[in-house]
Amino acid sequence: MRATLLYGAGDVRVEDVADPKIQNPTDAVVRIVLSCACGSDLWPYKSLQPTDTPRHMGHEFLGVVEEAGAAVRGIKAGDVVVAPFVYADNTCVYCREGLQTSCVHGGQWGVGGVDGGQGQAARVPHAEGTLVKLPVGEDSELLPDLLTLSDILCTGYHAARTAGVVPGDTVTVVGDGAVGLAAVISAKLLGAEQIILMGRHQVRTDLGRAFGATDVVAERGEDGVARVRELTGGEGSRRVLECVGLKEALVQSFGAVRAGGTISRVGAPQYPEVPFGFGDFMRNITLTGGVAPARAYIDELMPHILDGSITPGRVFDRTLDLEDIADGYRVMNDRQALKVLIRP
Amino acid sequence: MRATLLYGAGDVRVEDVADPKIQNPTDAVVRIVLSCACGSDLWPYKSLQPTDTPRHMGHEFLGVVEEAGAAVRGIKAGDVVVAPFVYADNTCVYCREGLQTSCVHGGQWGVGGVDGGQGQAARVPHAEGTLVKLPVGEDSELLPDLLTLSDILCTGYHAARTAGVVPGDTVTVVGDGAVGLAAVISAKLLGAEQIILMGRHQVRTDLGRAFGATDVVAERGEDGVARVRELTGGEGSRRVLECVGLKEALVQSFGAVRAGGTISRVGAPQYPEVPFGFGDFMRNITLTGGVAPARAYIDELMPHILDGSITPGRVFDRTLDLEDIADGYRVMNDRQALKVLIRP
Structure with a gap:
């Protein structure tokens, strides 16, 4: 599949990487329908030293479950889901307190063999705890709004x-x-x-x-x-x-x-x-x-999007294809765009 | 009257100063029965540059009201009272929220013509808002415990x-x-x-x-x-x-x-x-x-002292006469004493 890699400051490339596969029974594989670039992506975009081991970028995405591991309950192939910007088991002592960013089994997208969110698909660790099902189709006009549940x-x-x-x-x-x-x-x-x-x-x-x-x-x-x-x-x-x-x-x-x-x-x-x-x-x-435990708030905030009372997706003022994501980083960094939506 | 003045690091003197008098109808004059030295007094005791305009020291005291100004309600001559470590009107927008340390009419003891607490008496600005009546006599064995309501x-x-x-x-x-x-x-x-x-x-x-x-x-x-x-x-x-x-x-x-x-x-x-x-x-x-709005907590904490369930006065491990207060600063600074009680 295609995914976004950062090789150094200003050096964003879209390249072929290994297709995600279930590795643990708690994993799921999600085909990404929408992702985006984040203000926090601009910090390494401005400063990363050139490297041969590029960073896998992106931590905000929603998509359709392609396959769920044997231990995953409540999430199945075909479900439209959103992922918070860190993955978490949602059962540990911190998760139960609503601090999924400190999950003892959690981690960041794009790190340690986990896919980034700016690609065509992602393996989702602890899928049952991480993913939240969206009660809409993958053609819903609400998807940009719902994508903001991922982070901002x-x-x-x-x-x-x-x-x-x-x-x-x-x-x-x-x-x-x-x-x-x-x-x-x-x-x-x-x-x-x-x-x-x-x-x-x-x-x-x-x-x-x-x-x-x-x-x-x-x-x-x-x-x-x-x-x-x-x-x-x-x-x-x-x-x-x-x-x-x-x-x-x-x-x-x-x-x-x-x-x-x-x-x-x-x-x-x-x-x-x-x-x-x-x-x-x-x-x-x-x-x-501090860093936001997005997972803790998704259930509470989603109804306000579904009933149209809030429209956070209006922050997206540019939409680009994944292959053009380098332009997206550039226009965000130059403040020509507020937030760029990416369609893989 | 006699009061404690700091002329520079390590230079504590007890000297004659003007007797306190009612200056505003909201003032009261309190004869001090017990006061003490505070850990925070040790910061200037360690570091104050020598000066001819010495600091009036002390911000923790209790005593007996000698005279109350015409506008003071609820506090009268003869009442045994404790003063929190800043004075406050207890009616302003901050005081009503329990943040008497930010009182728009409040201030610190020993500053701007207001007496310090380590002396024989003090003029108390905004006496009605500042002072809290203690339901004990001036010979009560609970006085050291009640004095801790002033600050610690x-x-x-x-x-x-x-x-x-x-x-x-x-x-x-x-x-x-x-x-x-x-x-x-x-x-x-x-x-x-x-x-x-x-x-x-x-x-x-x-x-x-x-x-x-x-x-x-x-x-x-x-x-x-x-x-x-x-x-x-x-x-x-x-x-x-x-x-x-x-x-x-x-x-x-x-x-x-x-x-x-x-x-x-x-x-x-x-x-x-x-x-x-x-x-x-x-x-x-x-x-x-942050700095504690002591006044906000006195009413809540006092009953625990009166019924003997807490005994905070045990922190006082030395009692000195006012004339010997320089020794008190020295033993606290040398950690030979935890907290020194002063009898004027």
Whole structure:
């Protein structure tokens, strides 16, 4: 089959790789119908040293089960399924607590002999725990929306949930990327009254307004913080959802958050140290979040997509064939596209 | 009156200062019956540059109201009262949420013309909001226990509460100082089943066991972390209460905490940056806590002292007259004493 490999910064290739086969009775093989590229794929795309052992890319996909191993219950050939961005047995002590990202038998797509998601098919370890059946056909118009259950919608929702968003809340979302926009959707789902979106790409912030943002702050740094404070009666925002991953965005989050408030970080931190000393200690700021256990939220979020009340698939503003995925990385990296849908 | 002034590192003096008087109708004047020295007093005691404008020291006291301003309701001359370690109006938007440390009219003892607590008396701003009446006489044997409501008991409790300790929980307390021991008491009050105390001063850890610690880990750093993991089935501790304030203690906390777990920091951080990058992000660690709004917890904790079910006053292992308070700072700094009670 064909799959996406990264050989170094900017060097994305689609090549022939081994067809996936059942290796363990808990595996399934899924023919991929839709996948996409993620903001987090851009980190290695920008920085990977040239290598002869390329990375298998992609961690968001949905498709049709071709074969399920003998031990897999509840999932069978022909089912349309979505995969969360890590696989997990969904039965271990962490999974039972909704922390499938720490599953003792779980792992990442594209690592250790497991296929990536940007290909024609994938072997899915722990298929019963990992895959979630979608009650639609593979020709459904909802597939782009449902694909966001794989990562970005659940990641935005993880930010809102761990930040403790409650009805009537004031929420600031830092970052107008796909995850930031999903965080806007999520804050609204949880009843936030004021949702301030910090971003300066108008096409994206317009979509953010359509998703529920009540205010947009285009300024960054101290000016952006001042504007958020102005919009929140001088106090700052009770919840800040940091959806970027750069230190500047986190510093901005600390500036924007109200005393006693919570910052939830779902942008993968590209920095080792957090500026969180005596001053913010005196203000009782909480820093929470982390990598999102998407699997924990899929069942809860799917109905909102099925009934049309949320339309997170609108973040996809370009569709490419798998063979052209290198273009997809390029346009996302150049910010010509927000998020690229891939049809294998 | 006599009061404690710090002129520089190691230079504690008891001197005559102006007698406190009502300045605003919301003030009260309290004759101090008991006060004490705090671990946090040791930071300036170790480091303050010599100065001609000395710091007025002390932020923990209880005493008898001598006079209450015309606007003070519910507190009158003759009442025995305890003061939390910051004053607050207890009516502002932050106070109503239980965050009196961010009170818009509040402030610190010993700053801006307000008396410190290590003296014979104090003017109490916003007395109605700040002071809590104690239902005992000024000769009560419970006074040392009740004095801990001023800071350390509430600070330990803030750690346990913000960490989200629930019945059956596993809690690790980092630090065997007075706040760490109060955190042990608090974790037990909230129903923790396993309470691991990290400390290496046996007199203190023995008291910790008496307060409810189920395990003591004397090792530090990586060895200490390994021991906590051993005691928690390899996973680490769901809640870690960091009661020291040094970066080493926080690093140890990150090592000891379980995936999905919470570190609550109540040791005033003596460092500007927190090592909290990609690895702990992937483990979904939360960092919370901060300076404790003692006022928010006094009403809740006092009954446990009055009925004898907790005895936090046992942390006081030395009693000195105010005139000898310099000795108190010295023995606490040299770790010859855990916490020193001061009788003016």
